[in-house]
Amino acid sequence: MFEAAGTTAHRLASGSGGWVERLGDDAMISHKNDAALAELITGLQKWSAESGWTPVRIFTRFLPLKNDERISPILRSGDATLPPTAVVTEAGIRYGLDFAAGYSHGLFLDQRLNRAKLGMLRPKRVLNTFAYTCSFSVVAARAGAETLSVDLSRKSLDRGKQNLALNGITETGHRFIADDALDLLPRLENRGERFDAIILDPPTFSRGNSGRLWQVEQHFEDLVNAALMVAMPKCAILLSTNCTKLDPVALERRSRMCAKIKRRAVDYVRTASLIDFPPGHGASTLWMMVR
Ligand SMILES: C[S@@+](CC[C@H](N)C(=O)[O-])C[C@H]1O[C@@H](n2cnc3c(N)ncnc32)[C@H](O)[C@@H]1O
Structure with a gap:
């Protein structure tokens, strides 16, 4: 199959x-x-x-x-x-x-259906934050999008560039920025950059720029609020986390508050379950669709 x-x-x-x-x-x-x-x-x-x-x-x-x-x-x-x-x-x-690059080999298999959905949405401009090896950017690029991939790790972004090349895609129209996503988002907003799909798949914990602690449970709203400021009408925003305390119900409840504060009307689309992942395995994910 x-x-x-x-x-x-x-x-x-x-x-x-x-x-x-x-x-x-x-x-x-x-x-x-x-x-x-x-x-x-x-x-x-x-x-x-x-x-x-x-x-x-x-x-x-x-x-x-x-x-x-x-x-x-x-x-x-x-x-x-x-x-x-x-x-x-x-x-x-x-x-x-x-297999020698660290704990993770480079592709999170539990995001398969979300990658497929992103490709099917055929967005024009995609912002892939916490991009890691840029698998979402590769799918978007294949579907004809311009992409901006952001990750603290330059090494991971270099692997993202190699993934584009592996698929015969040049870097034209694809940008890679090694930076803290939380710092970059307001700068993108000020520069007038807007996107029709945004990937938010942060780690549960990390140290950002200048040692700042990122904790998804605590900072989730900051991220969603900042993303909403660079979202075009009809933007699809993927909310994803491995934090066991944030299930799709919590993702919806918390992001709905952000949308209300930012005065954006939103709908939600759940990802179908993966045939090879039992319930409770894999990230909690949800698409927030801006109207
Ligand atoms: C869970 S992985 C993301 C997986 C990716 N979405 C995928 O499907 O392949 C988390 C990534 O976030 C990056 N990261 C951690 N803190 C960050 C921050 N504050 N700003 C940008 N990237 C960060 C890490 O370097 C790592 O590559």
């Missing part, structure tokens, strides 16, 4: 102790403890025997309770002399992964 849709990056299994992802020719097992790892390896072997698909390499990644204990995945089986990179496809679009 995924292959037929041009997608080689998806979950193969999910459980309470972790999950298994197919990533092109490779597989990655994310696990909370050794018992879960052993169970997921056995599951992958069984699935492999039944489906006829055998991963070239298996990477494993420990899921710690604390963010500052996060480490890069390790190669568990396969050729250690190969570069720790891969190219996967999603709906025919190519994305580069790097």
Whole structure:
């Protein structure tokens, strides 16, 4: 089913102790403890025997309770002399992964349907904040949009540029700004920049410019208010978070207050559930559609 849709990056299994992802020719097992790892390896072997698909390499990644204990995945089986990179496809679009770049390989699979929706909206100008490796910008660019990708990490934006190139897209009409999204948004507003789609997918915690602490629970309204100031009429704004305290109901309730304050009429569209993610796995997401 995924292959037929041009997608080689998806979950193969999910459980309470972790999950298994197919990533092109490779597989990655994310696990909370050794018992879960052993169970997921056995599951992958069984699935492999039944489906006829055998991963070239298996990477494993420990899921710690604390963010500052996060480490890069390790190669568990396969050729250690190969570069720790891969190219996967999603709906025919190519994305580069790097298993040695840190805890995350470069593509958040739970955003698959939101990326597809962005492409279907065919926006003209897209602002992708907290852009990471710019997967949303690549989809928008493929659909003909001009994009502005913003992330604190220049390295991540460089990977975003490589993702554009992987899809044969030049950087013309695509800007990359390494900055704090909260600082940049008011500057964009003052410069008169306006967008018809805006991606807001911030981390739960981070340190922004000059060490400022970002906490999504506390600063969510600041972000939505600033985004509304650069939103064109009919702008689609993706609200997304991994913070377990902010489910789609809370995202709607809190962003509705922002829209009221900024005097913008809005409607909401829920994302359909992903076939390979059980309830409770993946980010909470919601589209806020400005009228
Ligand atoms: C959850 S990831 C975003 C994932 C991305 N939306 C995607 O689907 O691939 C969070 C990103 O936010 C960036 N970041 C953290 N704090 C930031 C800030 N204050 N301003 C801009 N980017 C920030 C991080 O460098 C990281 O790349």
